[in-house]
Amino acid sequence: YQRKLFTYVVLVSLCAGCDEPGAVCDDPRFIGGDGITFYFHGKKDKDFCLVSDTNLHINGHFIGKRGDGMNRDFIWVQSIGILFDEHRLFIGAKK
Structure with a gap:
């Protein structure tokens, strides 16, 4: 038997401190602990592995649109x- 615990958090501010290490903002851009900015270009309605290590795994689900x-x-x-x-921690927007 394995106990599964999920915590749900409602985000009030999506981009507080967008230029700080650890931030995820805009289209999206990630700022690592070393301050280096990485712009991510994925596909809408898909899941991506953002970080994978021995005891740490972070996945992101991305939504979006494609204009003309x-x-x-x-x-x-x-x-x-x-x-x-x-x-386990899940953080997601309702809409």
Whole structure:
């Protein structure tokens, strides 16, 4: 028997401190602990592994749209799931 515990959090502010390490903002851009910015271009309605390590795994679900004349999807983060050891955390937007 394995106990599964999920915590749900409602986000009030999506981009507080967008230029700080650990931030995830805009289309989306990630700022690592070293301050380096990484722009992510994925596909809408898909899940992506953002971080994978021995005891840490972070997945993101991205939603978005593609406008006329655009050659890629305009995406943003809808939810993030974190696994750390035996702990699980889900953070997601309702809409």
